[in-house]
Amino acid sequence: MSEDASHLLPFTLLLDALKAAGEDTRLRLIAVLAEAELTVSDLTEILGQSQPRISRHLKLLAEAGLVERHREASWIFYRRAHEGPGGQVVSRLLELLDRTDPVLARDRERLDAVRNARAVAAQAYFSSHAREWDEIRKLHVPEEAVEAAMREILADRPIRTLLDLGTGTGRMLEVFAPDIERGLGLDLSPDMLAVARTHLDHAGIRNCQLRQSDIYAIPAPRDSFDAVIIHQVLHFLEDASRAIAEAARVLRPGGRLLVVDFAPHDLEFLRESHAHRRLGFSREVMEGWLTSAGLVPERYRTLAPGRRTGDALTVSLWQARDPRLLLAGSNDSPADRQSAGNKEVA
Known part of the structure; x- marks a missing residue:
């Protein structure tokens, strides 16, 4: 042939x-x-x-x-x-x-x-929620710093296919689109998907698609993606560990899951006014969920707010890997690999 x-x-x-x-x-x-x-x-x-x-x-x-x-x-x-x-x-x-x-x-x-009409409708929805989003963004380091840390963590290996769970405005797809072949963003909200679609159209991004989907039931078979991102989503969920297990299911051998969320905090108003189910996650809890999902935690990083106040949030980043390629290419035990890879990045 x-x-x-x-x-x-x-x-x-x-x-x-x-x-x-x-x-x-x-x-x-x-x-x-x-x-x-x-x-x-x-x-x-x-x-x-x-x-x-x-x-x-x-x-x-x-x-x-x-x-x-x-x-x-x-x-x-x-x-x-x-x-x-x-x-x-x-x-x-x-x-x-x-x-x-x-x-x-x-x-x-x-x-x-048609795009312009769609953009007007999406902007109306975005504007109606902008105040609450801005209120939360002011509590932690700038988004640019978080995005730079995410790119650095995932830069060690090419990404052909990327899944963004709870894509929201589609920003993660916009950030990584130049570095991937194909991206998929999932969100349960049609309104948010309309905003994301407008943003991707405006940015001229053609290698990413958007779908409405439950984060607990990803419409893809096993071994579908090289990388999965869950960015500022888990604190809204009733069962964060279940979402992580479902994300792990669609990772290819050696694929990576990157979780970005808040460290534990006591800002109760986020639960009362912004529907946060969880007030952050500790390193131990998150890495326990990642391990239970069959992944090997490899990197952990925190981004503390620039000015220390009582109303400040620390952003945490966890990266874990599907171990199947490691298992095929190494005689080390899973515990040895986890110990070697599970390092904190300053």
Whole structure:
């Protein structure tokens, strides 16, 4: 078998994909869906066609594997296929398309209008919550310092696939997008996903997707991601250990989990006014959960507030690794590996 044989497609499969794409509306849909995740309502506005007609074309494209669909509350979002044979066909078609073509240029203009309307709605939600978020941010070191520490901790090994649990505004995807091949952000709130989608669109990020999902039931099989991030999420949960176990399930052998949250504190108003279930986590408790999930804690770091006051929060970062590659390549015991790797970073 030649080196490129794995990229070749069976005759019937390729023929069906080309038949599905070989119609002007469907080819326009593929081009638009390469730019953003969109609903049927969005697409009817962009292409200027009826909803039944757009839905019929999307159904044909989905059956041919050229577009993907996912449900978010009462909405269904569509996006060009990235994986599998359908993803191969779409990638090649997009390479051949002239983006300056007047038809495609007009579609992009209408897409910009849809994005702008979406941004206005997302900003309204964001503004209504900005005061409470700002109130909490003032209690700890700047976000830039936290993000720099996160990048430093995960910089020792390339990340092909990244999962951000409780993605919120999508900021973690924005931070790591330049360094990964593919990112996925999950959140239970459709409102927050709307904010995240607007932020990623504005930043021009095309290698990350967003999905509505329960953090306790990640819609992915085992061994799916090189890295998983849980950033400032666990203190909202009833069962943080269960969320960690579910995150560990989808890590690939040798994959890393990075947890960022608060150290123990006594700011009771965060529980009363901001729905915090837990007032921080100790190093021992968190590392116990990581170990119970089958992971090996490797790094621990704290970022204390710049000015010591009674109303200040320390941010803690824990990084743990799936041990399966270590088990395959070392005769050391799990206890030896944990002792060697479980070091505090100043």
